[in-house]
Amino acid sequence: MSLTSYSAVVRRLVVSPGPAQEQRAQCVASAAGVSAVLRAFGRPPGDLPVRTVVYIGAAALDPELGREHEGFTVRTALTPGRALRLAHRELQDNTADFAMVAGFGEPDPHTITVYALKRAAEAIADADRVLGVLDTAGADEDDTPPVRPLHHGRRATDPERHRLLLWSGRDAQDESRVRGELLPLLSGLHSEAFPALPTAVPCGTPPGPVRGAAVTVAALAAGTVHKARAVRAGRPRPVALLFPGQGSQHAGMARGLYRREPVFTAAVDAALAHMGEEGDRIREDWLTTGEPRVPIDDVRRAQPLLFAVDYALGRMILGWGVRPAALLGHSAGELVAAVIAGVVSLPDAVAMMMSRVREAVKIPEGGMLAVAASETRLRPYLGADVAIAAVNAAQQVMLAGSAEPLAATGARLRADGFTVVTVPATSPFHSPAMAPASDAVEADYRRIPLREPRLPLYSGYTGALMRPEEALSPRFWARQITDTVHFRAALEELLAVEDVLLVEAGPRQTLTAFARRHRSVRLGAGAATPLLPARRGTEEADRQSVLTAAARIWTEGHDLDMDAVSRLWTWSDEEPVVAASGAGARREPAPALGS
DSSP, X not given: OOSTTOEEEEEEEEEOSSOTTSOOOOOOBOHXXXXXXXTTTSOOGGGSOTTEEEEEEOSSBOXXXXXXXXXXXXXXXXSHHHHHHHHHHHHHTTSOSEEEEEEXXXXXXXXXXXXXEEEHHHHHHTTOOOXXXXXXXXXXXXXXXXXXXXXXXXXXXXXXSOEEEEEEESSHHHHHHHHHHHXXXXXXXXXXXXXXXXXXXXXXXXXXXXXXXXXXXXXXXXXXXXXXXXXXXXXXXXXXXXXXXXXXXXXXXXGGGTTTSHHHHXXXXXXXXXXXXXXXXXXXXXXXXXXXXXXXXXXXXXXXXXXXXXXXXXXXXHHTTOOOSEEEEXXXXXXXXXXXXXXXXXXXXXXXXXXXXXHHTTSOOEEEEEESSOHHHHGGGOBTTEEEEEEEETTEEEXXXXXXXXXXXXXHHHHTTOOEEEESOSSOTTSXXXXXXXXXXXXXXXXXXXXXXXXOEEETTTTEEOOHHHHTOHHHHHGGGTSOBOHHXXXXXXXHHOOOEEEEOSSTTHHHHHHHTSHHXXXXXXXXXXXXXXXXXXXXXXXXXXXXXXXXXXXXXXXXXXXXXXXXXXXXXSOOEEEOSSSSEEEOOOOBSOO
């Protein structure tokens, strides 16, 4: 079931103004009633998404009730059923990102039922508790649409898929005892039962400080667990997420997670849905094993797909119960970090990114070069149309410019003995050649509502913690197309605050490699781990790599949502055909997820 055309009910509450036995007139929708709706679930209105809309379904309206209240749009309808249907339509056409629907006189004349609605794919991506989805197919518009259970995916019990086994003890002796009890179970276990084993043992007790982890398949489980090294987890280093930008993409990146991990799948679908028909074409090119319509290094594919993958990986980690202490994105990855930090909503961030792409294709062809040298040594090679695009590490700098001048610069550098690698890009991002695109997108960005970051967000464009005035500036976001990325300086600032575990939420491990060159990481004060493989491999390798990162976070001392992690090997939304007795076949029913 595709989630992108459904609206999910994430909260529902029935409010009764007084004792049920009292006879009262029907509730009248008023400004005070809208205030009560905004606070019905205990969240201050300032914490609600920017494009929250309040929908009032009531026969009796206070004539003083305006079309806006406390900064939020208010829409009215004659009945709760009409209000819910209106909310569903406006969620689907992106007029609203979050709907608070108040049914006055529902379920009886003296009560109010308040619903909180989101687009279903985004609700799953945000790890919301979904009560169900609205079934708006009813014939009578005035009827309240029923809330149906959400069916998303099915159980997957393939013993050939890698899974995670976690165990712990109070001390080294207790860990050895737990492992000793686990090993005979793994040796004598039927392979079909392997995926159903608990994720962590012992069950029902808080995990201890001495921890072990293994990523394995059924046939190798006992040996892998036996050889695993136990780690004493002290005070865990906070997790900081890194989001890579263009240049890290490759064909089929993270494809092994799509339709095999629910949050990742929903988040990719949510991001691509906001791209309209182009999102469908991007998905087809991503999932094809043949020749894509548009090559992956073309800006029309690289940036939209990287955005969707980075965003989905970030949401997946948050779904494990990990709360990042800081965020840092490289180039286009900074826009993903801004979504996670609450600066901009997902649909608005997608609109900003697609605006960049539209304007970038109007710029004459160009590219980027990675050079093993310092910024100072490269300055004599720069020209009017070739600029320093990014400073990633002490001896790793990227140049960008239009095609012919950049090629000439690359030839000079190679002739002088520099190591030069062509970066997979077709546009001269972070160079003066992109100035017309920067000016054009700024006009688009002025229509986007922006907020201050709710999480520490480090910017590669300032090399420091993003200030509120920067986050709120359309010009700040627009000039990122032309400005140099100071990733090294931003990483230096981040690691100077405290020792952290850096987790790269994106393909190819480029940022992980840069981070591992940093003195803090080389000395073991900080650490860096990637989510995905360094290069294209099998789909199973994608899942194995993600599980290895989860194991690393666990042995660091962080507690994980075991049910969420286990879906990497127990969930699929691919509909299998199960053979039935006699001719024909049947579809295996899908269990509800989140209902």
